[in-house]
């Protein structure tokens with residue numbers, strides 16, 4: 206949440222910062238700001254709303270070679286100009302951008318800033334004033350910056366400009382992501398590699414509690430003990446074009462369409478041409494020791510975990526629990542004797558998930574992060590990592606990461622099950638089955654006009670909607686409902702189909718849309734019965750059924766896939782229904798209100 210980008214030593218500083226901010230808008234888009242500086246001449250422009258608004262404010266402002274920018278997801282204080290970053294200290298000497306939450310900002314204000322009237326309500330404004338305070342006490346800038354950091358409790362990624370020496374950027378990181386990008390005769394900093402990928406593919410990681418002085422040609426990293434740290438750069442594998450929409454109107458539509466390619470990619474990444482697993486053996490040997498697997502995630506990742514539970518239990522015979530990270534961190538269940546933790550997180554930066562991982566590490570327990578972002582915090586801090594290989598996912602509504610998470614758990618379950626000599630795992634040919642899934646996904650993706658029409662028919666004017674299913678379909682119904690509500694603002698709930706009659710059916714009235722999911726032979730008749738029950742009470746029921754379980758009049762029939770893999774194809778129409786519902790209501794599909802892609806606050 207919140208995106209930071211900065212550059213030092215490049216006359217195109219404004220353009221570089223604005224391009225970076227556009228790429229970081231997925232992290233928050235309540236307000237945006239930029240500070241440009243050179244030889245003590247500087248300008249700060251901030252605006253509520255999107256980076257596009259900020260761009261209008263800086264037309265004609267050129268020639269600066271140092272810059273920092275910020276795109277905000279409000280935590281402290283409403284999205285208005287005064288609360289937007291960069292924050293300039295009252296003396297006019299220091300400008301700062303911050304991502305994270307300073308928990309003790311009120312105490313710092315009382316201790317150091319009794320004589321300062323702050324412009325806004327943010328925790329971030331407090332810390333730039335604390336730097337200024339120490340500087341006025343006679344400390345040089347690095348010492349003032351360090352003194353401020355010693356006082357701060359919470360999470361931060363920071364970039365600071367000192368107007369009196371604007372050939373340097375002062376950077377620090379703790380629990381919020383920050384990365385250095387190396388250019389030729391200039392250097393960069395950003396919340397992620399995508400923000401800098403148009404300028405460089407050479408990056409240097411920053412570890413928690415490190416401070417950095419960055420100039421056009423040097424990078425000096427200090428650890429917590431004030432020792433200099435030498436760290437090599439790495440080459441990023443992402444391509445600038447991966448982060449573009451191309452001819453697509455929205456990132457979400459592009460990312461939905463990419464799912465067949467992701468499935469094929471995963472086959473190549475995790476299976477040999479003979480079908481043997483390429484998952485590192487140390488992951489399997491750690492997991493085989495466990496008597497219970499705990500899957501942890503939030504939102505869509507938690508939903509993928511619910512699907513993964515059924516797959517892993519079936520393929521490995523190991524019991525699996527799925528937990529919401531935001532609950533588990535402060536309400537740890539009684540753990541089994543040999544627990545194994547799987548963290549599902551597209552971004553690898555989600556604060557709720559990370560706080561569970563911190564506790565798991567304190568307990569000395571083994572863990573695996575399944576993430577899309579190599580080198581992300583949860584990847585670095587878990588024992589092992591498996592990557593989603595889905596390519597950058599930019600739309601706030603997660604699509605390809607969800608199906609990729611499910612497929613990776615399937616590949617993991619098969620590898621582990623085979624090692625445990627489980628017949629069901631040995632018989633599952635995932636090259637074959639995932640290839641079929643990829644083909645079916647393509648067929649479904651070709652039916653966009655059907656989803657467009659059905660969305661108009663069922664969801665055009667409604668205020669609410671229900672998704673119902675049993676077993677894996679129930680897990681997918683939760684995801685379908687989340688997708689719909691987050692981007693169309695239609696109040697939507699996913700329900701176990703059999704559970705409606707125990708209370709929720711009271712909400713069904715004339716015209717209430719109910720989307721019934723049917724992919725399981727054993728429960729299909731029961732779910733059909735539940736659909737008839739809601740129709741009898743006036744509901745308009747849209748039925749999505751797997752071929753073979755379909756009936757005349759069903760709205761969507763999914764071509765047949767293996768029974769364990771049905772969520773991978775059931776997800777596609779649900780993603781499109783949410784997409785078209787958002788589009789028909791003329792909403793911002795990729796950047797829904799109040800949300801951000803990477804949720805780095807608890």
Ligand code: M6R
Pocket residue numbers: 503504505506507549550551552553554555558601602603604687688691802803804
């Ligand atoms: O990066 P993560 O997978 O940890 O993110 C978890 C959730 O914030 C995320 O899945 C969220 O629910 C999506 N916006 C759903 O589309």
